[in-house]
Amino acid sequence: MEEYRKKLKRSIILESIFALVSVAVIVISYMRADAMDPSEHAGSFFQGFQAGLFTVWAGVMFYGIFVSAKALGSREYLRKLYIKEHDERTIEICTKGQAKAYRTCIAVFMTAAVIAGYYNYIVFYTLVVVTAFSAVCGGVMKIITSRSL
Known part of the structure; x- marks a missing residue:
């Protein structure tokens, strides 16, 4: 079970990095969208798609962080999560x-x-x-x- 705890700690670190990168891309997308000419319909669609994609990705990462942190805090939940994953x-x-x-x-x-x-x-x-x-x-x-x- 200690190995699984270490795995969860590593996953929290990686998911945090991915979530921060996603938030940065979302912010950049919205900043670029504000600078676009209103006639650039295709460009604005792409910016919205990219922002939406990374918003979902950030949400998935935050959910993973929440689940892993909850498992590290509760021995019973850790056991259930281990059984579910294995x-x-x-x-x-x-x-x-x-x-x-x-x-x-x-x-x-x-x-x-x-x-x-x-x-x-x-x-x-x-x-x-x-x-x-x-x-x-x-x-x-x-x-x-x-x-x-």
């Missing part, structure tokens, strides 16, 4: 369903969309559509597989 059935389902590869692809698509927005809006819109389609397909597959279990 559940063999869930691990097997994720392995069989290639959930990690799916999540990685979604993250790569989102990152590529953010980067492409600086260079070409057509590529940006294409990547946003691909990401949305992948997320919908993944959600449908999750529903199908959860009903068959």
Whole structure:
């Protein structure tokens, strides 16, 4: 259990760094959006997309920090979280369903969309559509597989 405590402490540090970077990107996005000409519709959409994406990312990081801190403060909650994260059935389902590869692809698509927005809006819109389609397909597959279990 001590190893798991150390892992949670490391995750709090990493999540804090990611959350701070996300907040910085959000602030920069809003500062750049204020400086834009109102006729730059595509640019403002990109700024809003980027700010929204990093807002969600910061929220996920803050939630992770909250859960880890709560687990470090309560021995009972730490035990429950450890059992939940090391559940063999869930691990097997994720392995069989290639959930990690799916999540990685979604993250790569989102990152590529953010980067492409600086260079070409057509590529940006294409990547946003691909990401949305992948997320919908993944959600449908999750529903199908959860009903068959």
